[in-house]
Amino acid sequence: MSGARLHRPFSEPSPLLRWLAALVVVTYAIVSILPIVWIGMTAFKSQSDAIAYPPKLLFTPTLEGFVDLFTVQTRQPHDFIAKLPPPANWYEKLARSHDMVIVGRSRVVERFVNSIIIGFGSTILATLLGTLAAYGFSRFKVPLADDLMFFILSTRMMPPIAVAVPIYMMYRYLGLYDTRTGMILLYTAVNVSLAVWLLKGFIDEIPREYEEAALIDGYTRLQAFRKVVLPQAVTGIAATAIFCLIFSWNEYAFDLLLSSSEAQTMPPFIPFIIGEGGQNWPAVAAGTTLFLAPIFVFTIALRKHLLRGITFGAVRK
Amino acid sequence: MTGMDTTTTFADRASKRAPPRSARRVVGLSDRAVVWLFIAPTMLLLLAINIFPLIWAIRLSFTGFMANLPRPLGFVGIANYVDILTDEDLWTNFQVTAHFVFWTIALQVLIGLALALLINQKFRGHSFWTTVILLPMMLSPAVVGNFWTLLLQPQIGPFNYFIGFFTGAPASSFTMIGSVKLAPWTIVMVNTWMWTPYVMLICLAGLRSIPEFIYEAAEVDRASPWRQFWSITLPMVTPFLMLAVLFQAIQSFEMFDLVNLLTSGGPGSTTELVSITLKRAAFEKWETGYASALAVILFVTVFGAANIYVRVLNKVKQQ
Numbered sequence: 040m041s042g043a044r045l046h047r048p049f050s051e052p053s054p055l056l057r058w059l060a061a062l063v064v065v066t067y068a069i070v071s072i073l074p075i076v077w078i079g080m081t082a083f084k085s086q087s088d089a090i091a092y093p094p095k096l097l098f099t100p101t102l103e104g105f106v107d108l109f110t111v112q113t114r115q116p117h118d119f120i121a122k123l124p125p126p127a128n129w130y131e132k133l134a135r136s137h138d139m140v141i142v143g144r145s146r147v148v149e150r151f152v153n154s155i156i157i158g159f160g161s162t163i164l165a166t167l168l169g170t171l172a173a174y175g176f177s178r179f180k181v182p183l184a185d186d187l188m189f190f191i192l193s194t195r196m197m198p199p200i201a202v203a204v205p206i207y208m209m210y211r212y213l214g215l216y217d218t219r220t221g222m223i224l225l226y227t228a229v230n231v232s233l234a235v236w237l238l239k240g241f242i243d244e245i246p247r248e249y250e251e252a253a254l255i256d257g258y259t260r261l262q263a264f265r266k267v268v269l270p271q272a273v274t275g276i277a278a279t280a281i282f283c284l285i286f287s288w289n290e291y292a293f294d295l296l297l298s299s300s301e302a303q304t305m306p307p308f309i310p311f312i313i314g315e316g317g318q319n320w321p322a323v324a325a326g327t328t329l330f331l332a333p334i335f336v337f338t339i340a341l342r343k344h345l346l347r348g349i350t351f352g353a354v355r356k
Numbered sequence: 357m358t359g360m361d362t363t364t365t366f367a368d369r370a371s372k373r374a375p376p377r378s379a380r381r382v383v384g385l386s387d388r389a390v391v392w393l394f395i396a397p398t399m400l401l402l403l404a405i406n407i408f409p410l411i412w413a414i415r416l417s418f419t420g421f422m423a424n425l426p427r428p429l430g431f432v433g434i435a436n437y438v439d440i441l442t443d444e445d446l447w448t449n450f451q452v453t454a455h456f457v458f459w460t461i462a463l464q465v466l467i468g469l470a471l472a473l474l475i476n477q478k479f480r481g482h483s484f485w486t487t488v489i490l491l492p493m494m495l496s497p498a499v500v501g502n503f504w505t506l507l508l509q510p511q512i513g514p515f516n517y518f519i520g521f522f523t524g525a526p527a528s529s530f531t532m533i534g535s536v537k538l539a540p541w542t543i544v545m546v547n548t549w550m551w552t553p554y555v556m557l558i559c560l561a562g563l564r565s566i567p568e569f570i571y572e573a574a575e576v577d578r579a580s581p582w583r584q585f586w587s588i589t590l591p592m593v594t595p596f597l598m599l600a601v602l603f604q605a606i607q608s609f610e611m612f613d614l615v616n617l618l619t620s621g622g623p624g625s626t627t628e629l630v631s632i633t634l635k636r637a638a639f640e641k642w643e644t645g646y647a648s649a650l651a652v653i654l655f656v657t658v659f660g661a662a663n664i665y666v667r668v669l670n671k672v673k674q675q
Contacts, residue, residue, distance in 0.1 A: 052477045061479035067471060068488040071549060075491065077514055078503050089506075093527070094514040168398045175394035179387060189666055191398070194406040196662040198610040200631045201651035204638045205409035205416065208423055228405035231398050260390045291498035291613040296639055306498040310617055320506055327499050338494045342487060346561050349493075349554060353599060353669045354561045 078331070081324035085137075089320040103137070104321025106130045108147055108312065108329075112139040147308070147326060154304040154330075156219055157294075158287040161226030166280045168227070169234025170272070174264060176235070177242040178250070188236070192351065195232035199292040210297055217298045225293055230283040233351060237282065240352035241275025242268065278344035281337050288334065305330045410655070417649035424642040436649035446650075448625065449633045455540055456547070456615075456629060457608045461601055463548040468555030469597065473589075475556075476563045486560070493553045497614035504546050504618055508532040533619055539627045543615050547608060555600045562596030563589070595672045602665045606658055630654060 052060070081089050083100040112134055120140065126132040134141050172191075176184055206225065207216070215221030245268060253263040269276075291306040298307075309330065312323045338345070346354050385393065417436055419429040440446055471489065475482050492500070507515045510531040520527035532542040566589065574584050612631040615621070621628035621636075634654065638647035 057477050057479045060474040060477035061482070064471060064474050064479075064482070064485050064489070067467075068485045071492060071552075072488055073514075074500070074504065074507055074549070075495070077507060078500075081506070090509075090512045092511050094512060094517050168401065171394035172398040175391045179391040181391060181395065187395075187399070189663075191402065192666060193659060193662050194402050196606055196658050196665070197406065197410075198612075198631060198634075198651070198654050198658055200610070200612050200634045200638070201413070201654045202406065202409055203635075204423075204644060204647050204651055205413040206405065207639075208416075208644070209409055209412070211423075224401070225405060228401050231401060235398060260385060260387060264390075285494060289496035289498070291496065292616075292635075296635070306496050306613075309499050310502045318506075323503065323506075327503055330499055331495055334494050334496075335491070338491060339487065345490065346557055350558065350599060350603070351669070353672055354558060354596065 075331070078324050078327050081320055082328040084321050084324075086314070086319065086321055089324070101133070102130070103133060104319075104325035106133050106141075107314065107319055107322035108325045109145055110134070110141045111143045111145050112141050114138055115140045147312075150303055150305050150308040151329070153219065153222075153302055154288060157222045157226060157302065157304055158284055160219070160223040161230055161287045162280050162283040164223065164227040165230035165234045165283045166238075166276060168231050169238050169279060170269075170276060172231075172235045173238035173242050174268060177239050178247070188239075191232045191235050195229065195351075199229075200296075203293060203296045206293075207297060217301045217303075219302045222294060222298060222302045222304070225297065226287045226290060229290075229293075230286055233286070233348075234279050234283060236351040237279045237348060238272070238275060240347065240355065241272055241279070244275075245271045278341060278348065281341050282344075282348040285334060285337055413648040413651050416645055417652050419645040421645045421648075422642045423638075423644040432645065436646045437653075439646060440650055440653060445625070446630075446633065449628050449630050452540065452625070452627060453609065453629045456543060456611065456627075457605060459541075459544045460547045460551070460608050461604055463544065464552045464555045464604060465597065465601060467548070468552045468600070469559050469593070471552070471556045472559035472563055472593075475560060486557075490553045490557060492550050495550075497550060498617050500550070501546065501614040501617040505533060508542065510534075534623055536623055536626050539619055539623055543618060543627050546618060547611065547614060550614065551604055551607070554604065555597070558596050558600040559593055562593035565596075566592045595668070598668055599665075599672050602661065602668055606661050606665065609661070610654075610658065 080098075082104050083102070084095070084098050085101050085103050088095050088098045089104075110130070115138060117138060120135050120138060123135075123140070126135055131141055175181060176188060181187065210216040210221050213221075215224070249267050249271065250263045253267045254260070258266065289306065290304070294302070294304045295307040298304075305326070309323060309326050310318075312319060312326055314322065341348065416429070418431055418433060420432045420435075421427075421429050475486055507513050508531075510516050510528045515532065516527040516530065519525065520529075530538065532538050532545075570588055570592075571584060574588060579587070610631055611629055612635065615627060615629055616632055616635070619627040621632045630650070631654075634647055634650050637643045637650060
């Protein structure tokens with residue numbers, strides 16, 4: 040996005056070509072965003088609208104999906120509902136309008152809280168460890184530095200399912216199976232490789248002269264690190280943290296295999312939001328929408344660093 | 357500019373409260389200690405959570421152990437490996453995986469490169485639309501894959517309706533997920549939808565790295581745009597493209613979440629990627645020894661690819 044103006048003063052594309060390019064790109068963008076738009080729309084549909092044929096583009100929006108997502112309900116005969124005391128709030132009223140009675144809270148809040156705790160916990164840990172290690176690799180002659188960096192990267196390349204088997208057994212043995220601590224440690228281990236590679240790139244870009252000046256001024260290494268390097272690396276650390284958070288937030292395979300309830304996060308939970316007679320699509324869509332919303336914010340926040348993040352710092356501009 | 361300011365501030369601050377030299381040497385750690393203090397926690401964590409389990413898996417791969425049965429390991433030598441390498445069903449799974457990897461990458465490269473070339477024409481608003489296009493790859497493959505099962509329902513899903521609307525074929529005349537013929541293409545399609553932005557973004561970086569003067573020189577030499585594309589643009593973008601391809605190859609070879617929720621390997625085993633077979637062997641049949649052997653084979657394959665990956669990565673960096 041930067042340096043855009045530098046290009047092609049000679050063979051500036053003709054207005055027609057430019058217009059055609061815009062047409063194709065915008066069409067692709069709209070088509071590729073449709074599935075996501077459809078998720079958002081389904082979240083506000085009633086169950087019958089969600090599975091109507093032909094698929095409905097126009098519908099009366101309702102919060103049924105969200106109410107279904109957060110509550111457990113049972114179907115009751117019409118006259119039973121008529122005899123109940125009047126609904127205490129809007130969502131009870133909404134449920135009763137289609138013959139359902141709310142009998143309790145669903146577990147979605149716990150799953151969401153798990154996603155948040157495990158996501159942030161592993162992000163903070165991975166960023167912390169990653170910053171320290173990246174500084175070490177960036178500023179000092181570490182023996183076998185290249186091999187160690189490759190080792191760190193290769194841990195990320197391991198197929199999650201392949202390592203899940205022994206980790207499952209280890210976690211069972213250590214009592215870490217289905218615990219938040221276990222998931223935080225695991226996600227930290229996966230994320231730390233990305234954190235080290237990205238942060239090494241960011242720290243490499245900070246001129247050494249600053250630290251050297253500080254060292255000459257009587258700072259210790261640790262002081263120089265804390266007071267000179269860290270403030271300069273803040274943007275890089277923030278970008279890295281968001282990348283780690285996105286990974287932890289989206290992760291599915293490990294959590295599916297290494298947790299069953301206590302540490303279950305949203306991704307393995309969402310497919311099991313089931314209504315009577317199959318998936319309750321508005322509820323699934325409501326959960327999916329709430330789950331995806333933070334990612335939109337992160338993506339926009341990360342725009343400048345996206346390329347770096349997805350290539351482990353190999354491509355920077 | 358700001359750098360200069362900071363340095364002077366440090367000098368000022370340090371001169372005001374610098375401790376006497378002797379005391380400082382005691383408080384400050386040696387550089388060597390700092391390095392190990394900084395690197396060791398990461399290494400220890402990776403050793404505990406990656407390397408130790410891996411070594412354990414290698415050991416288990418020579419046993420007939422089943423994690424759900426309380427019985428001793430029972431070494432079986434290389435029997436698991438022989439089983440895997442002679443199993444025809446597993447061979448089919450590898451073929452399914454190869455089909456998936458090949459086609460999804462071919463499509464990603466074609467569409468991704470084309471989009472990058474078009475975006476590089478810098479029409480008004482191109483930056484906004486680029487961000488829109490990037491969105492799918494940021495989302496959770498599992499959660500989005502799960503939702504695609506609704507989108508692809510033959511009767512009620514918008515996908516069939518959309519196709520039917522443009523081709524005139526009745527919407528319920530085909531099912532993307534349930535049919536043996538279409539299902540392998542369905543996973544290719546959804547994965548391509550998800551990861552084309554990745555290839556596009558890297559290609560875009562490649563295009564922007566090409567210095568303007570090369571095109572100017574070509575223009576002076578009256579090279580046609582077609583010629584310019586083949587002898588300037590494409591060769592200059594290739595290292596970037598290769599990086600994207602390698603990364604996507606590893607990723608789609610390991611693919612689990614999206615496909616597990618989209619088709620869970622079916623119908624039959626037409627979309628059963630190796631990682632799904634592995635998950636079934638390990639967590640449904642509980643053939644831990646066999647699964648470990650398969651995991652080791654997968655790991656060796658990916659490790660080899662990662663090795664190449666790093667080499668390409670370093671080459672791209674040098675340019």
